[in-house]
Amino acid sequence: MSTKYFSPYLSLPGNAAEVFAYYHEVFGGSLDLQKYGDTDTTGFPFTPPPDAVAHAQLDGGLVTLAGGDSFGEGCGGEGEQQLASSIYSFLIGLESVADAEALIATMTGRGSEIAMPFALAPWGDHYGQVRDPFGVLWALVVSGDE
Structure with a gap:
C-alpha cells in the first residue's frame, strides 16, 4: 500500500479565506x-453563504494544507478560536537554525506568538513552538545533525 498524499484538513468557523491567506503569506506555495x-x-443539505470557502488547498512552499468553512454543530462563530489546543500541533522540519529563526x-511579525522559545533541546535538536493568530500551534524543529 502506498499513500498518494497526506494533508491536514482544517474545518474553520467561517474565516477560512482569512486563515488561508495568512498561511499563504507565511508559508508560500500556491493557494x-x-x-x-x-x-x-x-442538493446540498444546507444553504451555505456564497462567500464561505468550500475548499482551500495550499500546496508547495513549506506546507501542504487543506480546509474550508464548516457549518456543523459546535463550529462556533466567525473568528472564534476553537482551533486552539495543546493536544495537537503541526510539525515543520527545517534545514537550518537560520531557516527556523x-x-x-x-x-511573529504577522501576529503569531511564541509558545515555546526555539532553542537547543535535550535530545539534541533545535525545537520551538509558535501559536498563530487562529489558535493553531506550529512546532518547528531542526535536526541536531544539521
Missing part, C-alpha cells in the same frame, strides 16, 4: 480557494 458561490450547491520572525 487554490473555491467559494460556495462559485459552485453548484444543488526566519520563519519564526515571519510568523
Whole structure:
C-alpha cells in the first residue's frame, strides 16, 4: 500500500479565506480557494453563504494544507478560536537554525506568538513552538545533525 498524499484538513468557523491567506503569506506555495458561490450547491443539505470557502488547498512552499468553512454543530462563530489546543500541533522540519529563526520572525511579525522559545533541546535538536493568530500551534524543529 502506498499513500498518494497526506494533508491536514482544517474545518474553520467561517474565516477560512482569512486563515488561508495568512498561511499563504507565511508559508508560500500556491493557494487554490473555491467559494460556495462559485459552485453548484444543488442538493446540498444546507444553504451555505456564497462567500464561505468550500475548499482551500495550499500546496508547495513549506506546507501542504487543506480546509474550508464548516457549518456543523459546535463550529462556533466567525473568528472564534476553537482551533486552539495543546493536544495537537503541526510539525515543520527545517534545514537550518537560520531557516527556523526566519520563519519564526515571519510568523511573529504577522501576529503569531511564541509558545515555546526555539532553542537547543535535550535530545539534541533545535525545537520551538509558535501559536498563530487562529489558535493553531506550529512546532518547528531542526535536526541536531544539521
